[in-house]
Amino acid sequence: MHNYNIKFNTNPSMANITDKLVEKYVSLGENPETYLEGLLHAKPITYWDYVEVDSLLSLQKPRTNFKDESIFIMYHQVTELYLKMMLHELQQIVGNPTPSTKFLTTKLDRLIKYTSMLINSFDIMKVGMDYEDYNTFRKTLTPASGFQSAQFRFIELHCTSLANLISHRFKKGSSKNPDLRECFEHIYWKDAGTDPKTGQKTLTLQLFEDRYLRELTETAKTVMGHTLEDKLAQLPYVPDALRNRLRTFDQLYNIDWPMVHLNTAEHYLDKKGENKEATGGSEWKKYLHPKYQQRKFFPDLWTETEKKNWGINHKNKHYGSIEQTRIDAPTSR
Ligand code: HEM
8 A cells, every 4th residue: 555645735736636626627617526526436447447348359249150250350350450550640640730750750650560560460360260161151251351341441541642542444544633533433442343344343342332432432532632642742851761661661551461461362262273252252363462453652652663563573571470480499498
């Protein structure tokens, strides 16, 4: 038990705090006495209430009895939380009318850290799940797909101008300054949900658009001219330290994550060259490769050669792959 000095007459800082509390409630037009009395009866906050542990742990609702389906759900949920952290950083960038180089560098460091965590942990989707079980339970998930993760799309909208997200199939034909409608008409991710011959949308895409297209369009309107890419254009110059971080983030988000994701998709859907149909019904082998998508947040920071080789000859780094780690190596003790 600490021996705090709580006597107001001998501890001026206690008196100061009480004065400030009284001021706070008076300025709100409230009676301070009621609030201070309320404190007497308030229960102490606990870890489980603050973090909402019980709610969080009750959010896994598998549709089958396969044990690994819970892992599949939880890893997606962990990813969504990381994406939320990223969006949280990006919203602060977009909301800052004149972000300094220092501010942007700090935010970029965080974005890099979060994306690296996602890349380094993606192996859980391979070693954390049984091949046969996944290929059976995934059938109950059709037509749901990670493709329908809206946070991925919101992150893109905060990072770069809409024109950079136009499908490469339309880039040449689109007008010099395409408006919002034209950009959304030809946004790259529609390639995954549209039959190129008939133009017919998959159910996965239809449901996604019904749920999110309006919100996405509104967000695009709000952030137009204020994206991370726009903020860079406001700086007198982009110092090397920031430039390197922007390039790293662009590479991690638009090449390295897509590659670890694609490798996992290949593991389950194309292990024996079967090219199985994905739950979202896309031509996934083609679509998911960064060299097809050509998605870049900061195209001005890459040379023509680098852009041409986007996602080509990509060297798979270690990325904490458990397969490559000697888990049976004797410990030093
Ligand atoms: C066994 C693990 C996984 C497999 C086999 C897989 C497979 C696929 C496939 C085939 C697609 C293409 C769309 C379709 O036709 O469904 C896709 C898209 C996507 N998946 Fe996954 N996925 C896996 C795990 C994840 C995880 C953990 C996430 C994290 C949220 C995720 C997020 C996405 C996203 C964002 C897209 C759209 C990518 C883009 O538009 O560039 N996937 N996935």
